[in-house]
Amino acid sequence: MAQPTDLDLYERIRQKDKEALEVLYDRYEKLLYSFAYRMMKDSQAAEEVMQDVFMKLWRGKGAGQYVSGRGKFSSWLLTITRNASIDLIRKKKVQEVEWDQRDSVHEDLPGVEQEIEDKEERNQLRRAVHTLPDEQQRMICLFYFQGMSQREIAEKCDIPLGTVKGRVRLALKKLREHLEKEGGIVYER
């Protein structure tokens, strides 16, 4: 018997089929958890993110609703995982506001560097990020890993609001080029 596709499972989840959620969970646990862990740098917080993601998926409202025709299901799951992480980062940040305000330009870079450096040498993302100029590393850190708003990035980097989009895009593009040059482990299902 063929494995149910992600979309089959999603449909069953919408019908409140607990088993379907469990199958989907098993399928994506490692990928999503690993990602949440990269974002949060903390296993407990990463578990909170997982909780949030599967809660949203089960409830199927608002952000927990997959709109077919807009990208792969796995990409969408990664997107809500990223958004749940960003959300939690922001909640946790509220308690650290004072530190945050004193952050100097270089104080947030270690976020990314440390996060990436802690990991083993083989980490492709780390190598790819490191090949980028500082400014691009920073865009990736602030936009992708910390999930900042356009305005926050503009303020933090002291650049015009209108240039943020272009810079983020360029940084992501360059990162992508490096990753593709090296060839990736493509997660397939």
Add this chain to the structure above:
Amino acid sequence: MNDKPCDHILDYINDQLSDIERKQFEKHLSECPRCQEELKEMEDLMGDLPTYMEQTEPPAGMKQRVLDEVFSNEEEDTAPVRTKRPVKWKAWSGVLAAGLLLSIGMNVYTGLEVSDLATENEQLESSLTEIQTALSELEDSESGTASPLQQTELASAEGTNAAGTATLLNRETRQELLVQTQNLENLEPGEVYQVWLIEGETPEPAGAFTTNDTGSGGVAFTINEEKSWDAVAITKEPQTGNQTPQGEIILQAGL
């Protein structure tokens, strides 16, 4: 925060828009080929980045914990809750919907130029419905710390069919009150509708607004949390800036 709808794309991707802003952007998206293309590009660029990251072994027992929590919350959800309705502004909280509710307020306010009566009323009604949806979603969602925002119907003075609502929202470090009204009498030039917050017997001026020619209007303002407000009221004042009310109360509600 931005002038052009196209400028919202990064915040859309990073989920930094309120529900209403998000819906507005999605509507724009459906009409703007440039944004569609950019979004697709960004999604392609970011989509599978996590697959390039090193994998981490999930902690033991996480699956059980996560799924148990998901399914047990589900059971609670179906039970009729919502018994606890705090009375004082202070006790209310819920950070999420603040921006969203405010943006509805702004829509109502900027919608004032619309001259067609039916459209205007529909617009206000649908905004109010959206608020209610937002509120009930909020009530459904976050458990634990976030208790629901409160919305109060304003009572009208005798002989008028004025109507309105007051909605309290907690916006990070401050609280804001959103007041929306309809069926108010037209103002003479210079006159305003003034919102008062009342502590005991003492009214304090809060926001003021004017109406469009169908009598709809609204305003949102920050409120002082140090005080324990007992009521909110709206009067018609001959000019802005009155420190005590000259006009009769048209709409009011206890808080």
